[in-house]
Amino acid sequence: MSSNPPSGTVLVIDDEPQIRRVVRNAFTSSAARVIEAATGAEGIDRAAAEKPDLVILDLGLPDVLGLDVCREIRSWSAVPILVLSARHSDQEKVALLDAGADDYVTKPFSTEELQARARALLRRSHRSGSEPPKIAIGELVFDRDARSVTRAGQAIHLTPIEWDLLQELITNAGRTLTHQHLFTRVWRGRQFGDAQQYLRVYVAHLRRKIEPDSVRPRYIFTEPGVGYRFASAADLAASPPDRR
């Protein structure tokens, strides 16, 4: 399925042995080493001791709130955290993402979905510190220094807000960013008035400029009720442009 199997150490924090097994199976064909913890406390200990490249955290832990595990790990580590959620509420996912989680998968998930999200986060984890000035994703070329965006060689004119939105999304490719996160980052220092309620409209305008088909987006994905996620290289590999 994937040309680029996940690698590194993956820590699964889940009290259900069956779910730990599903996660372990999802990584058997890859170079990743999977370590497990059955409680939140054990998970925090192992995260500190083994310095994993990815933490997969179930929300339904018996001993601690998933949100607290997330905050605790985030307070001393930048390791990507992928949340497994069975809950009905999007508010909880938003709270987790705002507390430092990078992405989430809703139960019941498919193995492919888990692998794709994990791969995107592992790639982020392996990337070296500073952001490259020029990023090519699919047909898009995003040049930070020149402040230019091209799609298939064609220059795209973006307004300052659209530029900032795109930059925040691309910089965090593969991560789900909440509406609040985007608003805070993009409108920081700007006069905004009603802007917060029009965030989705700005994104729609941006999509119309960079997506070949705005109702079948390849780059900016909507996570309903939660926020937006810019496609990772894995997403693009999974959906080639001719798929339509």
Added chain:
Amino acid sequence: MTTGRWRPWVLWATTLVLVSAGLLLLRARLDKAHVALVFLLVVLGGSATGGRALGLLLAGAAFLLFNWFFLEPYGTFVIANPLDWLVLVAFLIVSGVAAQLLHRFRQQADAARRSAAEVDRFATLGAETLNVARADEALSAIADVIRSTLRLSAARIHTDRVRSSTGLPSMMAWVMEHGTMAIVSRDGTTRVTVDDLPRDNLAEARSVYLPLKVRGRTVGVLELTVDAAVSLEAAERRFLAALSYYAALAVERARLAAAADHAEALREAGRMKDVLLASVSHDLRTPLTTIKALAHEMARQDERAQVIEEEADRLNRLVADLLDLSGIQGGALPLAIEVNAVDELVGALVQQVSPTLAGREIEVDLENGGTLLAGRFDFVHTLRILGNLVDNAKKYAPANTPITISARRQGGEIELAVADRGPGVPDVEREQIFEPFYRAPGAPPDVGGTGLGLSIARRLAVVQQGSLGYAARPGGGSVFSLRLPAVTLPTVTS
């Protein structure tokens, strides 16, 4: 009783006789002033303990004794020295005035004691009213105090809670509604007054209905039944006013307490439901995840595992449907009504349904002439509505026909339509299909789904001020149209 009342009279008469005898023995050595002072003491003592009448009687008796025994010539009522008249008259006046003054002080002291006792009784009743565990007990206690104090044959307090269960007699309902007092006389006539309390004595009344008011609002009715004529003096009126106010407070307090209990019970029920829903969704979805993932792995070797995976997905949809339905019905559904772009909604819909299309084509028709359509709605709920509509179309329309998703602005609304080339819905069933668990009579049993999709979709449309309707599609098939409030976008591109 009688002996008790006469005891001071006997006692002070005896005292007067003994004192007179003592003075008589010492008469030779006594001055008239000594005698007058000693007699005055007896009169004052008698007034103080036996009241004004005894005091005046003692004064009269002492006057005669003084004259007979101690003013010359002794043994007669004749007075030799005219100046002795002065002594005698002065004695009479002083003792009479003293008896009168003592009497007045005693009366004032009694009144003060009575009003202190009244205040004390009111305070006790007030405290009991506010502290008693059950409001009914407080009300019956107050009614009982009113009945016994005013010597009525019955006093009852009716509250508006009674009206809802048993229905109050019409007079009480009238008083409750208008907040004015009504008096039914012995001859059967009814008098209505704007006063809160009876002004005159209740000589002619058979029953009286007093409104019980708190802050101008009538919360109950006090019904007084009068057998013998009752006199309402100022004190009784005051008493009635205070007690009916306490009764009103007790009724109001009972109402507030019941409302608080109800609100607390609702909060608790809501919390329990949240906990239950969270735990149901977690407990059901965790094993579904395992089943789905392992079936998916096994499907590489065994096709039957693919059926297991599909059924796991179907079970998951059922869980979601039931949770949604209970959330909508319980009013516990969080709503996030925001400005959303239709592009994005349709995009998320296509993204969501694509993996389940199995080769079926989805056509998207956004009639917007290049402008962005936007509406004010809850993105997640609306996506769910459209997802259910697409699922429905997939179930009933032939696999080789496309499903068309279109959007357009119509006046103040956005119309989102999902159209298929299925068999359509007969006229008689066009509203029934939105009922929970409704299945088209001819639907194959393996059509999948829960029979909840359309009813959930309509409820979700209604909770966000939208509507969902069905129409036959020209050329065959069905069109489900979702209408939501549109938003005219300001220029936000810069």
